[in-house]
Amino acid sequence: MAHVWAMFRVVLYMEMRSKLKPVTSTRLVMLFSLSLVAFYNLATWHALVGLTQLQGIKAVAFYASFAFFLWAAITLLLTPFSFKPTLKPVLSLVALCSASAAYFMNTYGITIDTVMMQNVLETNPGEAEALISGKLFLYLGLLGVLPIVLIWMTPVTYRRVLPGLVNKVLVCIGCVLVIAASVGPFYSTYAPIFRDEDKLTHFINPTNYIYAIGKLTKQTVAIKETVKIQAVGEDSVLSAEARQRPKKSLMIFVVGETARADHFSLNGYARDTNPELKKQDILNFTQVSSCGTSTAVSVPCMFSKFPRSDYSDKKGKTYEGLLDMLQRAGLKVVWLDNNSDCKGTCLRVPHSDIPKTQPSPFCDGQNCLDESLLVGLQDYIDSLKDNAIIVLHSDGSHGPEYYDRYPKTMERFTPVCHTNQLGSCTSDELKNVYDNTILYTDHFLSQTIELLKRNQDKVDTSMIYVSDHGESLGENGVYLHAAPYAIAPSAQTHVPMVMWFGNQTLEDASIDRSCLAAKQNQPDLSHDYLFHSVLGLLGVNTTEYQPALDIFHSCKRSKG
Incomplete structure (x- = not known):
């Protein structure tokens, strides 16, 4: 019976997968980045509105520029992972982590920085259990599991190694140009927002937790390299x-x-x-x-x-x-x-x-x-x-x-x-x-x-x-x-x-x-x-x- 059920699932998966049109690895990254901008960054948009206080056509134009900026920046971040061995695993991990980040930012109004990530990593099982809820599982289901299923069901076409590298370089250059074109006309508005990173960058999902994890890892490695605890007050x-x-x-x-x-x-x-x-x-x-x-x-x-x-x-x-x-x-x-x-x-x-x-x-x-x-x-x-x-x-x-x-x-x-x-x-x-x-x-x-x-x-x-x-x-x-x-x-x-x-x-x-x-x-x-x-x-x-x-x-x- 188990073999029959397993065969049925395989057939069902193949049937559903056959109805999805193949996409290139670059297009999948761009679509995923777009979903991150639209569905995982509600806290970012809320913070942005509070920081800018713009009105009318200028506000619409600025928010559109920010959407392009954010989409290009996330695409730039994920493009280096758009090779066959890494693409789907990396996108799946980002979807799950970003779903969790979105839940805690939207629910508790928190930001995510190095200290917050340190708190997460040092949380004991009892504290972690206190944060579990039905709403968390809803976020993980809709923004985590569902995108992961779609990612793995979607047929992806990959270029050969050399053409693939060239394509990725061109995509990265294109992203940089989009970022420049988005920020340039509104530099006076962007500058004060990003000058103090606490104002906005700790909200941007997924770069907030990726940066925090990287910085925390660097600090941890530096600490471990300092093997000897330095004495204080030896004359006490x-x-x-x-x-x-x-x-x-x-x-x-x-x-x-x-x-x-x-x-x-x-x-x-x-x-x-x-x-x-x-x-x-x-x-x-x-x-x-x-x-x-x-x-x-x-x-x-x-x-x-x-x-x-x-x-x-x-x-x-x-x-x-x-x-x-x-x-x-x-x-x-x-x-x-x-x-x-x-x-x-x-x-x-x-x-x-x-x-x-x-x-x-x-x-x-x-x-x-x-x-x-x-x-x-x-x-x-x-x-x-x-x-x-x-x-x-x-x-x-x-x-x-x-x-x-x-x-x-x-x-x-x-x-x-x-x-x-x-x-x-x-x-x-x-x-x-x-x-x-x-x-x-x-x-x-x-x-x-x-x-x-x-x-x-x-x-x-x-x-x-x-x-x-x-x-x-x-x-x-x-x-x-x-x-x-x-x-x-x-x-x-x-x-x-x-x-x-x-x-x-x-x-x-x-x-x-x-x-x-x-x-x-x-x-x-x-x-x-x-x-x-x-x-x-x-x-x-x-x-x-x-x-x-x-x-x-x-x-x-x-x-x-």
Whole structure:
């Protein structure tokens, strides 16, 4: 029976294929490029309209020129692959990848650049599963599978090698001429659009992801060629003052996820999203900027000696960071993760992920709530004999499935968006579900403080919480995060930062609390300050330390 079915499919395929007229390889590339311009670049056209603001006949002429420009550019890109062994496989791969790119750009309003591709490649299975939807499969079916079927069913004629090479050279020359003819009359309009690549090129499908993959591959190869991790702060030691403190120090550093500062009621948000933290004796810093707009950038950057202006992915992966220095100075360091991973930050210190299948009231086998990070932590604290820092990498407000980030008992704001198709939810539903995640973060941080309170009589306790980046909730049609920093909305770069200190911690560190409190609205704070502030608070001496970037330094009391 199987053989009969297989024979039937072959006959059906041959019958349908016989009804399609043969085309040359060049024509197939041109037709495919035309389909990319028309059906896969809706986000590009939308962005273009917003950038040009043209009217009347001039607008029609410019958009027509852009269509020709885009068609010629994509044809130029694909023509070198129009040989028999590569043509159909390459076009099929581009169709599938472009369908995926079109889905995410159209659905979430994102752009695709190197950072976005890095996020894609570093996404774990749980995060990837959260992005799967029926709409995604529809895109993949109509813009991916269907074109692939047509590509493989279409009979293609190929020229001999030499005539084929000549033809391809002529096609490429023709494409260059079309590009020149399209851009020339409207150069004054094109120039400002392409001068800043963030404005448009990150939307153009498929060149956006092809360029990003190429650039990321180049960076990865360069990093791998740098075999040795460069040491940072080899002179790191605990200062004499820190060694003379009456108690050991214990800091819990909470790396937040996707929390935006303007949804913290501590920062003036109308809804009470911080009912528990406001009852704690905290310091809340209201004007803090992130290093990046994605976890892959911000997490390693905040633990790096390099400020945002000088930070790069290569530096993040080839230089030691804050945790290495603290460990070298004799502190016990541990990283506990309830997120994707530490993005290389914790590789040389003890670290572990929270098992999703552990028997815990905070885990369901697939996801764990952030309170799972606190399970068993008291036993670890009891075992400590040295100064220590515990880093908790929380799941926070990670989207698009915000409804999975908090227990149903904390679903205070309703109705909620209960799908990963954020564009299908009302603005109120999306705001409600996101605010519930902030409400749960508030609870988790308060529970962390309560844990530290139970230990403040035996050790000097402190907590620093700061989010890695913010989140867009549909403003101007943009969702999620990872926008290019230069054009990212403040919703993705303005992050909350909260500190709490045990009853003797600041006194033993000779820090004036009232002076520190006066800095809560300091306008220029950022992730750049974290590296040096942690060194300063914990009393680690090193030539890498910069007092100007230590929040605590100017509030130090002299002991004279």
